[in-house]
Amino acid sequence: MATPKNVEEVEEKEDWLVTYADAITLLMAFMVMLLTFTKYDIPAFEEASAAIKSNLSGRDSTSPIxxxxxxxxxxxxxxxxxxxxxxxxxxxxxxxxxxxxxxxxxxxxxxxxxxxxxxxxxxxxxxxxxxxxxxxxxxxxxxxxxxxxxxxxxxxxxxxxxxxxxxxxxxxxxxxxxxxxxxxxxxxxxxxxxxxxxxxxxxxxxxxxxxxxxxxxxxxxxxxxAYEEILAVREQKEFEKQAATEKKEALPPLEQSQGVPAK
Structure with a gap:
């Protein structure tokens, strides 16, 4: 027969299972929620994500919206x-x-x-x-x-x-x-x-x-x-412009004319 001390030790060892089960349940709910979205609704996704984070962390989580x-x-x-x-x-x-x-x-x-x-x-x-x-x-x-x-x-x-x-x-x-x-x-x-x-x-x-x-x-x-592609094109153009400017500044000055022949 288990002593009270042994029972307490078993309970302490199994405490993590409760937290683990809660986390798995929340993750399953999250996956079901994703599957039920017929349209990718970003605000709703962010609100739901914030709620899940709040439940997992035990703290309030403010959504981006x-x-x-x-x-x-x-x-x-x-x-x-x-x-x-x-x-x-x-x-x-x-x-x-x-x-x-x-x-x-x-x-x-x-x-x-x-x-x-x-x-x-x-x-x-x-x-x-x-x-x-x-x-x-x-x-x-x-x-x-x-x-x-x-x-x-x-x-x-x-x-x-x-x-x-x-x-x-x-x-x-x-x-x-x-x-x-x-x-x-x-x-x-x-x-x-x-x-x-x-x-x-x-x-x-x-x-x-x-x-x-x-x-x-x-x-x-x-x-x-589409916006990220626009930003990438802009960044590339800015890079090319900067490279052209640096190349121009690195060129040696043109040699001075040694004189103009008399007519």
Whole structure:
């Protein structure tokens, strides 16, 4: 008959089996999850991966999407812009929503001076190496009040110009243009009804509908591969350019002419 001491020793030796079994169960669940993905959904994959890491390590693990949201919200908070910038997550990544009245001059795609510092801080965040393989899609939206000027014949031109205006600013901050695209939606995607049942304008809703949305999400496998190829070509061209410059600098100076024959 086993003594209490022997029983304790057996239990201690078998403790690792419980941890091992838990790990195997989690890994099996992970494999089943991969097999059930009919489409390679990177945000969902990252969220699930973070959850599994958290279970295995016993510590909280923040997913890249969550980290991105936290980083951008920190910028908004520190710049005291939370009244005019909203940051939310969707199925693909995060959405940074800018109030058009706060970032653009009325009826124009010209950025307000006071909007520049906020956009600069945001661009610095998005330029971080950990977000290098994230795409940036910028959408311009207007209310239903029509515009008709030489510069903006309709709300389509205004919304598209505001979206491309943000892109131009990000490019000026050294954001890679191949990561971005812009779309103007005019008044076709309102957040709330522009008018009531009687056709009267609802000013607060129109204000909410005048916005620019910056969608930031991880590149798909195909997008990342294409982007890496672009980066490789650029790197090769830069290498060749640098090599040509160094070769030119290494050449000896041309010998001075010894004189010009008299005519």
């Amino acid at each position: 969550q980290l991105l949201r936290i980083d951008v919200k920190d910028v908004v908070y520190n710049m005291q812009a939370d009244q005019v910038v909203k940051v939310v997550t969707d199925d693909n990544g995060i959405v940074i929503e800018l109030s058009s009245s706060a970032f653009f001059k009325p009826g124009s795609s010209d950025l307000r001076d006071e909007a520049m510092p906020v956009l600069e801080k945001m661009s610095q965040t998005l330029l971080a190496p950990r977000y290098q393989f994230y795409s940036i899609e910028i959408e311009g939206h207007t209310d239903d009040d029509p515009i008709n000027t030489p510069r903006y014949p309709s709300n389509w031109e205004l919304s598209a110009s505001r979206a491309t205006g943000i892109i131009r600013f990000l490019i000026s901050q050294e954001m890679d243009s191949t990561r971005m695209k812009a779309t103007g939606y005019a008044d076709t995607q309102p957040k709330a009804p522009n008018r009531d049942a009687n056709g009267a304008a609802i000013p607060e809703n129109q204000e909410a509908n005048r916005r620019v949305s910056i969608r930031v999400y991880p590149m798909s496998q195909a997008e990342r591969k």
